[in-house]
Amino acid sequence: MPATPAWPPASTPRLFVDQPLGPDATILLDGPAAHYLTGVMRLKPGAPVKLFDDVSGEWLAEVRDVAKRSVTLGISAHLRPREAVPDLWLLAAPIKKGRIDWVAEKSCELGVARLMPVLTQRTIVDRLNLERLRAHMIEAAEQCGRTALPELHEPIKLDAALRDWPAGRALIFADENGGAPFIEAVKPGPAAILIGPEGGFTAEERAAIRALPQAVGVSLGPRILRADTAMAAAVSLWMAAAGDWGAPSAQ
Amino acid sequence: MPATPAWPPASTPRLFVDQPLGPDATILLDGPAAHYLTGVMRLKPGAPVKLFDDVSGEWLAEVRDVAKRSVTLGISAHLRPREAVPDLWLLAAPIKKGRIDWVAEKSCELGVARLMPVLTQRTIVDRLNLERLRAHMIEAAEQCGRTALPELHEPIKLDAALRDWPAGRALIFADENGGAPFIEAVKPGPAAILIGPEGGFTAEERAAIRALPQAVGVSLGPRILRADTAMAAAVSLWMAAAGDWGAPSAQ
Numbered sequence: 001m002p003a004t005p006a007w008p009p010a011s012t013p014r015l016f017v018d019q020p021l022g023p024d025a026t027i028l029l030d031g032p033a034a035h036y037l038t039g040v041m042r043l044k045p046g047a048p049v050k051l052f053d054d055v056s057g058e059w060l061a062e063v064r065d066v067a068k069r070s071v072t073l074g075i076s077a078h079l080r081p082r083e084a085v086p087d088l089w090l091l092a093a094p095i096k097k098g099r100i101d102w103v104a105e106k107s108c109e110l111g112v113a114r115l116m117p118v119l120t121q122r123t124i125v126d127r128l129n130l131e132r133l134r135a136h137m138i139e140a141a142e143q144c145g146r147t148a149l150p151e152l153h154e155p156i157k158l159d160a161a162l163r164d165w166p167a168g169r170a171l172i173f174a175d176e177n178g179g180a181p182f183i184e185a186v187k188p189g190p191a192a193i194l195i196g197p198e199g200g201f202t203a204e205e206r207a208a209i210r211a212l213p214q215a216v217g218v219s220l221g222p223r224i225l226r227a228d229t230a231m232a233a234a235v236s237l238w239m240a241a242a243g244d245w246g247a248p249s250a251q
Numbered sequence: 252m253p254a255t256p257a258w259p260p261a262s263t264p265r266l267f268v269d270q271p272l273g274p275d276a277t278i279l280l281d282g283p284a285a286h287y288l289t290g291v292m293r294l295k296p297g298a299p300v301k302l303f304d305d306v307s308g309e310w311l312a313e314v315r316d317v318a319k320r321s322v323t324l325g326i327s328a329h330l331r332p333r334e335a336v337p338d339l340w341l342l343a344a345p346i347k348k349g350r351i352d353w354v355a356e357k358s359c360e361l362g363v364a365r366l367m368p369v370l371t372q373r374t375i376v377d378r379l380n381l382e383r384l385r386a387h388m389i390e391a392a393e394q395c396g397r398t399a400l401p402e403l404h405e406p407i408k409l410d411a412a413l414r415d416w417p418a419g420r421a422l423i424f425a426d427e428n429g430g431a432p433f434i435e436a437v438k439p440g441p442a443a444i445l446i447g448p449e450g451g452f453t454a455e456e457r458a459a460i461r462a463l464p465q466a467v468g469v470s471l472g473p474r475i476l477r478a479d480t481a482m483a484a485a486v487s488l489w490m491a492a493a494g495d496w497g498a499p500s501a502q
Contacts, residue, residue, distance in 0.1 A: 221491075221495060236483065245433065
């Protein structure tokens with residue numbers, strides 16, 4: 001059992017800050033972050049906080065000063081460099097609000113590098129609140145320990161995504177007509193998982209996906225999975241087979 | 252590409268009914284089921300409906316008569332026998348309402364045979380609405396095509412579950428101190444996945460789990476997963492490695 005460091009304690013708040021961090025920097029937080037630290041967590045001067053900026057990794061800071069609507073922190077140590085994120089994109093057709101929020105949260109927790117909303121012929125929800133999705137990803141990154149945020153790409157039409165698909169990146173999709181067992185079909189290297197809308201892809205879209213040389217049709221079993229379930233299942237399987245979940249053969 | 256049967260159409264409503272089905276049976280539905288078929292789907296006499304009873308499989312029925320608060324259906328054909336469900340139990344500590352509902356839904360979609368809520372030392376939500384969980388599982392079974400409902404077990408204390416643990420059933424748990432890569436650690440055969448509460452297991456509970464000869468500690472990667480995420484990831488990986496998601500080596 002590895003020894004757990006005594007400081008900072010496991011309960012230390014952990015926050016993403018949208019400003020560059022570095023040794024001896026002083027950070028002024030206001031708005032919801034300040035309210036969280038002082039109103040919710042009731043931190044006093046001297047209390048530890050972990051901060052990460054999506055650039056330089058994770059830093060230990062301590063509360064210096066608490067004002068009515070702001071809090072000042074001083075950085076005391078570099079805890080970890082920014083992590084290397086497995087090179088997996090998730091292309092997901094927007095689904096209704098609660099479930100797409102969940103997809104944003106889970107894509108971050110499970111370790112996706114980039115989330116790309118794709119607009120398909122049967123996509124019903126085509127106005128996406130990207131700020132809300134980003135807030136869900138940030139909250140997930142804070143709690144799951146990521147030091148790198150997933151990149152949130154602008155929504156893109158499926159046909160445009162397929163037209164410019166990178167030569168060296170596998171495009172993994174759940175093939176309704178069968179498909180190979182996931183674990184055996186997936187190889188190490190850059191990849192993307194494509195999840196369709198609730199109504200599925202049209203026949204034309206399916207043909208265009210299959211025509212791509214980089215396409216890899218896989219099976220997610222005999223039951224019909226909702227889009228959010230298929231996303232969690234496929235990303236988990238990829239992480240175990242080709243990502244950083246510890247399969248020695250893939251590393 | 253296998254030919255898709257022309258009848259019944261893919262849009263045919265599919266319902267679980269809590270009464271035995273058989274050839275030529277006449278089924279009277281009232282309450283929410285009748286409202287769904289006539290008020291929401293606006294079915295008329297002659298319209299097809301798929302029914303399953305968790306005993307005899309799936310049947311094709313047709314609407315015979317629509318009354319103000321009820322609908323009568325006549326069974327016309329046996330579509331499928333009751334499926335063989337992979338022998339996987341999910342032991343999950345209750346978590347807050349929205350997330351435990353999601354766990355019930357996903358455990359059904361992903362193919363779990365039995366859901367057992369386990370009460371741990373750090374379980375905060377200890378009053379569980381089993382009827383609500385069962386309703387979520389039924390709705391998931393209707394949409395994912397299952398002909399067998401997951402069994403919903405009464406909540407059980409973790410120490411009692413461990414004391415009477417079946418000799419031949421692996422108990423798979425995410426080991427915070429490392430653990431083997433999931434896909435390599437899992438063998439075919441009866442299994443259960445144990446997911447702890449949001450606060451994790453206590454040191455005493457972890458020792459008791461590890462002391463069980465059937466315990467298999469696995470890794471779910473370097474990020475800290477929420478309970479609902481860990482559940483979806485672990486069940487997906489088991490299904491791919493040892494269940495019915497098409498890994499030929501496991502079948």
